[in-house]
Amino acid sequence: MAEVHTHEADDHDSAYAGLLVNDAHWAFGTDFEDPLAGVDTTVPEGVDAQELAAYCLQLGDDALILSQRLSEWCSRAPDLEEDIALANIALDLLGQARLLLARAAAADPSLVPALPEGSPVPPEDALAFFRSDREFRNVCLVELPNGDFAETICRVLVFSTYRLALFQRLTAHPDAVLRAVAVKGLKELAYHRDFAGRWFLTLARGTEESRRRLEAALAQVWAYRHELGDDQDAEVVLEQVLATSGVAAPGVRPVSTVGGHTEHLSRLLAEMQVVARAHPMGLW
Amino acid sequence: MEQARAVAASVVDPELPMLTLHDLGVLREVALDDDGAVVVAITPTYSGCPAMATMRDDLVRTLRDAGFGDARVRVTLDPAWTTDWITPEGRAALTEAGISPPGPAPRREESVTLQLAPTRRSVRCPRCGADDVALTSEFGSTACKAMYRCRACLEPFDHVKEI
Numbered sequence A: 001m002a003e004v005h006t007h008e009a010d011d012h013d014s015a016y017a018g019l020l021v022n023d024a025h026w027a028f029g030t031d032f033e034d035p036l037a038g039v040d041t042t043v044p045e046g047v048d049a050q051e052l053a054a055y056c057l058q059l060g061d062d063a064l065i066l067s068q069r070l071s072e073w074c075s076r077a078p079d080l081e082e083d084i085a086l087a088n089i090a091l092d093l094l095g096q097a098r099l100l101l102a103r104a105a106a107a108d109p110s111l112v113p114a115l116p117e118g119s120p121v122p123p124e125d126a127l128a129f130f131r132s133d134r135e136f137r138n139v140c141l142v143e144l145p146n147g148d149f150a151e152t153i154c155r156v157l158v159f160s161t162y163r164l165a166l167f168q169r170l171t172a173h174p175d176a177v178l179r180a181v182a183v184k185g186l187k188e189l190a191y192h193r194d195f196a197g198r199w200f201l202t203l204a205r206g207t208e209e210s211r212r213r214l215e216a217a218l219a220q221v222w223a224y225r226h227e228l229g230d231d232q233d234a235e236v237v238l239e240q241v242l243a244t245s246g247v248a249a250p251g252v253r254p255v256s257t258v259g260g261h262t263e264h265l266s267r268l269l270a271e272m273q274v275v276a277r278a279h280p281m282g283l284w
Numbered sequence B: 001m002e003q004a005r006a007v008a009a010s011v012v013d014p015e016l017p018m019l020t021l022h023d024l025g026v027l028r029e030v031a032l033d034d035d036g037a038v039v040v041a042i043t044p045t046y047s048g049c050p051a052m053a054t055m056r057d058d059l060v061r062t063l064r065d066a067g068f069g070d071a072r073v074r075v076t077l078d079p080a081w082t083t084d085w086i087t088p089e090g091r092a093a094l095t096e097a098g099i100s101p102p103g104p105a106p107r108r109e110e111s112v113t114l115q116l117a118p119t120r121r122s123v124r125c126p127r128c129g130a131d132d133v134a135l136t137s138e139f140g141s142t143a144c145k146a147m148y149r150c151r152a153c154l155e156p157f158d159h160v161k162e163i
Helices: A049-071 A080-107 A123-129 A149-170 A176-204 A208-222 A232-245 A263-278 B002-010 B052-065 B088-096
Strands: B027-032 B038-042 B072-075 B133-137 B145-150 B156-160
Touching: A049 A080, A049 A123, A049 A149, A049 A176, A049 A263, A080 A123, A080 A149, A080 A176, A080 B133, A123 A263, A149 A176, A149 A208, A149 A232, A176 A208, A176 A232, B002 B027, B002 B038, B002 B052, B038 B052, B052 B072
Parallel strands: B038 B072
Antiparallel strands: B027 B038, B133 B145, B145 B156
């Protein structure tokens, strides 16, 4: 960021004076380096690099899109604590997405969209910001609009329960990078799920209105549950939450998601990608 | 080699500057490669921790200033970081700074078991030492902290979550 000159007299008038002079003091710096720098990304023998990359892309896209959706709650949640909680969960998922997209790019560089020569955009950003909606591999569940707080809670509950069960199995994956991402992600997903589970219980036992809205929200999310696959471990946990809350599993038909995505993904991507696409040579 | 280790161990965390990277348990190894360059291995705390790049830059810069021009930082993801790696000195420094240090991390099987009741921890107020405290939020100013309030001295404080 360029240096901003301020008159000395202005310094007392503006709380922002001085903030822009030198941004090196920002805790996070401004450089976003390769999240896998220094990690051995050799694909192990017996693992198909393209299959591994496609799989990591799918897992990374799920995390990226849900992270983007959850971050829409920032400054809009029912209270400050939930605002911060949802932002924290979004940040964890964004971290998982970065690692997984970087892993996908390292395993199969042909997946990464071509950018103008000399572009400083790292491969995981190229995957996030320069692919079109049809190239995203996420489940429809994560791209649907947030809805009300109950819908958000139901989605986080169902998504993190299935992802946690999957990551538990991935801790035995032959690829060391994916294995490490899974081990790390497990701990995060466990408290995302607990957070959503507790709110589920609170809304179920709250008022008639909160209960009504929770049940309606669950029915919405339930219709997309098939996208996450059959998973006995996840189903057991969800049954436990439903039983504790006294909420019946919704009897809804699965929504057909054949053909990829809903229109909501295009709109989400338009917002998420617009700045990066306008400046493919930009340094952030 | 010992000197390089001491220099690397003295670098502080960008978000918790009362802790060195050694105290935080992020610094896993300091070694020399075949060319005699210092190679530091660090492990991220959280997947999305935005402080990693700063840690890496701070390490390289501090080592360079101390005469180790060829320093490199390597990330090791496995085994995953746990709060159990925070040293006793680090725990004391956190308390001194008004942040409650983490208790023992849950074992892996425990940590993935569904917990619908509020997290129970044995937490003491870092200011007055009282154990009569209330959880305000599981999520705090950074990914690694929860927010508490002391019922005795009424001060709010951060608690580093066990992971």
